[in-house]
Amino acid sequence: MADHYDVLGVARDASPDEIKKAYRRLARELHPDVNPGEEASERFKLVTHAYDVLSDPEQRQRYDSGGDAFGGAGAGFGGFSDIFETFFGGGGGGSRAARPRSRRERGQDALVRVNLDLRDVVFGTHRDLEVDTAVLCETCQGSCCQPGTQPVTCDICRGAGHIQRQVRSLLGNVVTNVPCPTCQGYGTTIPYPCSSCQGQGRVRSRRTVSIDIPAGVETGLRLQLPGSGEVGPAGGPNGDLYIEVSVAADDVFSRDGDDLLATLEVSMPDAILGTETTIESLDGPVDLEIRPGVQSGDILTIKGRGITPLRGSQRGDLRVGVQVVTPSRLDAKERALVEELRKRTKAPAPTLSHFHQGVFAKLRDRFRNH
Incomplete structure (x- = not known):
């Protein structure tokens, strides 16, 4: 041999x-x-x-x-x-x-994460995102060749x-x-590769992508922008761009489906006598009436002040749980008034009822069952 x-x-x-x-x-x-x-x-x-x-x-x-x-x-x-x-x-x-x-091959998909607050979720928002990805080479426009030149047929495989x-x-x-080991199976060779992209037909660059994020999104949701990902080798079609949402926790409001939840602290006199107050919702002030005798754990519902669903137009509600605040310090005159109130109302003695882990657990159960 x-x-x-x-x-x-x-x-x-x-x-x-x-x-x-x-x-x-x-x-x-x-x-x-x-x-x-x-x-x-x-x-x-x-x-x-x-x-x-x-x-x-x-x-x-x-x-x-x-x-x-x-x-x-x-x-x-x-x-x-x-x-x-x-x-x-x-x-x-x-x-x-x-x-x-x-x-020419399809480009890869790209993933960008965007941080939102609860207000963005309620109303939707617009974002201009900076994306570091592959874009079409402006020098060769994806041909991979130096301007004025072009690929030539491989002299080993004759273009096969x-x-x-x-x-x-x-x-x-x-x-x-x-x-073919000479042309790597392409059938052509590039004698003069583009100097800007080294014969790849694309370069790395930062670009701005504008997106309207709809109301109702939640953490982990991915929005797809077809054709906004990386351009493919030799100017191939773009992949897709995915926007992954992360929603930050709010100091006052929390989310339950399309509803918003919050807790309203009410003084004992206001709880007894009732009152009117104005609270700040995510889209402005709201007048709220507290009926006389309101109890801790009662739910006050404000229609249409919640979240617009992702696929719908009817906003959820704002549900406010009442927490009656009992004063821990009283001066002599205040104490005398409370003692007089107890004598006059002839309140029953304390009795046992179903166990709750504090007022917030009670509110949670009320929210779930309301």
Whole structure:
């Protein structure tokens, strides 16, 4: 069996560049499209296989140490991957493999996180977001070539994007198609890559994306902007941009579906006699009437002051839980008045009832059942 180094005409200590140059020179001379003779065809197969072995560092090491002339077990048997591809429609000569690859590919999706407060959730908001992503190269407009130049047909595969390789296997010699190592399967090469993008057709850049965030969003929700992600290699179509929402906790209000919840502290005299007050909701002041005799845990509902649902127009409610505040310090006159009130009202003695973990637990149960 011919020595691979002799086939390529290089010394055993030849560098990878020397091996590649020798292969390209012989491939141009012996390619079937250039030299259709049977002898040239056989030499072309030998040259191609020799290059496949010697251009791979692991296969070359095995070959130099006296391993299988076809690149050791990994290549001699497979071998097997090529055989299966050849006979079962894989990369071994099927119509799909026979077509050159396209440089244009879809870009990757991008993810940006945006922080909102509860007011943004109630009414929706507009944001201009700075996104660091891949954009179309303005110099070459995605062609990957220096302006005034263009890709040229690969002189090894003649634009096919693949070459034939002969592999020895248990079934004999098998010829299979593999991507052309010169053009990487594209069928063309770029002799003068664009200096701005290094032949990628895209560059990294910061750009501004404007988005209207609708009311009703919640933490973890992702909004999709089709076609606003990264531009693909060689000016391929853009991927999508996803906006992930995170809503900060509010100091006063909390959310329960489309409703807003809050607690209103009421003094004991106001709870007894009733009163009117004005509270500040997220969209302005609201007049609120507290009826006489209101109890801790009672719920006061203000219609239409909650959250607009994500897919709807009817706003939820603002539900206010009452907490009656009992004074902890009284002067002598105040104490005398309270004692007089107790005598006059003849309040019943304290009695047992269902256990609650404090007034907030009571409010929570009232909110859930209201």
